[in-house]
Amino acid sequence: MTAWVADHVEDRTVVLGLNGAQGTGKSTLARLLQQLLERIHGLRAAIVSLDDIYLSGADRLQRANTIHPLLATRGVPGTHDVDLGIRVLRCLREGRPIALPRFDKAKDERHPAAKWPLWEGRCDVVLFEGWCVGARPQRSDELEAPVNGLERLEDPTGDWRYYVNRELGGHYQALFAELDLLVMLRPPDFDRVYAWREEQEARLRATSSGPEVMSPSAVRRFVMHFERLTLFMWEEMPGRADAIVYLGENHAPIQVDLGDERRDV
Structure with missing residues (x-):
């Protein structure tokens, strides 16, 4: 895949989006x-x-109090500082110095801006990774029926999912318009998403007892926030993604589609 990415770099910076559900290995792939x-x-x-580029805890709490309580949980469209994301991507593309934002998940807050690492000099490739990077909104009629217990019990009127969908269809599209290439990591099914996310949390539980560590039931509830859009992306995105990496049950890639080229791994 590195040769494929490098082939797209000519005399401009390439912004590559890495899309994948929780636990699929986006961060690991980006570092590699x-x-x-x-x-x-x-x-x-x-x-x-x-x-x-999450909003601060105070900003998310304000949205939770005025729009819907589920917005207190970071992750879905409507809980990010989209303007910050656009600014970072454009500065990197244009070769301007930029401090790269960092978020402390243990504290559920951004690191102080003074501690953000400074990027200077040329940038040939930007690897922009995230669970819904490149996503498009659903049609309104597709939002009517809840997809899981979280939506059924905590969003019975659909206010939260309609708001998230409107946010995704709005300013987020300007952020994703910065992408030159889109790579999708595709797990076998949504049960694997639960399992892989729980494996991550189990490793945390083995080394920490802090309040940020989730129980298995808390992991399941957390992942439910992302189920709707994840399932929709699996249906909609393969037809336009530039590459798809299919993952097996053991987390390893089993097939890579690079445009019209298919490779077994």
Whole structure:
């Protein structure tokens, strides 16, 4: 895949979106691509994560109090600072110095801006990773029926999912318009998303007892926030993604589609 990415770099910065559900390995793939692009192709690659442009806890609480309580939980469209994301991507593309935002998930807050790492000099590739990077909104009629217990019990009138969908169809499309390439990581099914996210949390539970660590039931509830859009992306995105990496039950890639080219792994 690194050669495929490098082939798209000519005399401009390429912004590559990495889309994948929770636990699919987006961050790991981004770091690997960054290292290989530099080592093999001599290209400088910056990593930008959708997770690092969350709104502050206070801003999300304000939305939870005025729009819907579920907006207190970070993750869905409507809980990010989209303007910040656009500014970061454009600065990297234009070769201007920019401090790359960082978010502290343990504290549920951004790191102080003074601690953000500064990127200077050329940037050949921007690896922009996130669970809904490149997503498009659903039709309004597709939002009517709840897809899981969270929507049925905590969003019975649909206010939350309609708001999230409107946000996705609005300013988020300007953010995703910055992409030159879109790569999708596709797990076998949604049960794997639950399982892989729980594996991540189990590793945290083994080393920490802090309040940020979730129980298995809390993990299941958390992942439900993303189920609707994840299932829709699996249906809609493959027809326009530039590459699809299909993952097996054991998390390893089993097939990679690069445009018209299909490779078994």
